[in-house]
Amino acid sequence: MKSASMSQWGVSAALLTLSNLVFAAGPQPWQLNMTEGATEISHEVYRMHMMAFIVCCVIGVIVFGAMIYAMFKFRKSKGAVAATWSHNTKAEIIWTITPIVILIAMALPATNVLVNMAYTNDSPMTIKVTGYQWKWRYDYVDYNGANPGIHFLSKLDGLSDRTRQLGSGLDPNAVKTGDENTYLLNVDKPLVVPTDVKIRFVVTADDVIHSWWVPALGWKSDAIPGIINDAWTNIHEPGIYRGQCAELCGQDHGFMPIVVKAVPKAEFEKWLAEQQAADKAAAAPTAPAAAATGTPDNGGHG
Numbered sequence: 001m002k003s004a005s006m007s008q009w010g011v012s013a014a015l016l017t018l019s020n021l022v023f024a025a026g027p028q029p030w031q032l033n034m035t036e037g038a039t040e041i042s043h044e045v046y047r048m049h050m051m052a053f054i055v056c057c058v059i060g061v062i063v064f065g066a067m068i069y070a071m072f073k074f075r076k077s078k079g080a081v082a083a084t085w086s087h088n089t090k091a092e093i094i095w096t097i098t099p100i101v102i103l104i105a106m107a108l109p110a111t112n113v114l115v116n117m118a119y120t121n122d123s124p125m126t127i128k129v130t131g132y133q134w135k136w137r138y139d140y141v142d143y144n145g146a147n148p149g150i151h152f153l154s155k156l157d158g159l160s161d162r163t164r165q166l167g168s169g170l171d172p173n174a175v176k177t178g179d180e181n182t183y184l185l186n187v188d189k190p191l192v193v194p195t196d197v198k199i200r201f202v203v204t205a206d207d208v209i210h211s212w213w214v215p216a217l218g219w220k221s222d223a224i225p226g227i228i229n230d231a232w233t234n235i236h237e238p239g240i241y242r243g244q245c246a247e248l249c250g251q252d253h254g255f256m257p258i259v260v261k262a263v264p265k266a267e268f269e270k271w272l273a274e275q276q277a278a279d280k281a282a283a284a285p286t287a288p289a290a291a292a293t294g295t296p297d298n299g300g301h302g
Helices: 002-023 040-073 089-118 158-164 265-283 286-293
Strands: 125-132 135-143 150-154 191-194 199-205 210-214 219-223 229-233 239-245 257-263
Touching: 040 089, 040 219, 125 191, 125 210, 125 219, 150 265, 191 265, 199 210, 199 219, 210 257, 219 229, 257 265
Parallel strands: 125 199, 191 257
Antiparallel strands: 125 135, 135 150, 199 229, 210 219, 210 239, 239 257
């Protein structure tokens, strides 16, 4: 009876682990394989990874299997005598051509994935990402042909920032969002994006080199002062996707998280309208003062 229970527990644990590996968009504790991600690109990258992994496993089994077989089959204790030949033209042709064929077979789909990753055209939405020490600025540059005029800074959330200070006496394990430990992984204002919309990201930096990386999106992009890099994503599942700066950009590099909040299109447009209304309300009290002093209103947003 005990054995049956242990067996059921083992099967359940295995299924749970497999489920986490297959369906989870983000990395899970003790996860060994890559995350499958939440976008078309990340799924393609994952499939490439699995194909390369399987090819490596097959090659490993064949090579090590042949070595082990030869060691036991032709060992000295069985009277084996070493061969006197030193070259076999047929064998050399086979082990030269076979790796070339494998590399070509893997390079073709990999090239298609790279071409697809670089194709940022036909994106109804563009977001500019600018890296600063140690925060991110997001500018909603274009949405369906119009400039939403929304921009803001996103930095480490206050609770994580207070907890990380030396002598704070605060417990990092107590920094949670729901049941998730979000110590050094949360921000004060996430990047909100709509689902099922192709989004072009243009990425740069203002001070030093950063790197904008959210693993669930399937790519990362260097943020370099004076250079614009671009990439795109299309998230199908609403959710919170976390990442961090992937470049050693300074002493507080580890305190530069990224949070992308993907919501349905209708919810995103509601959020966008609220942001625009809030910006308009914040700018309104300055108008009379500007008129009284004769200072022209430049229409900027905080």
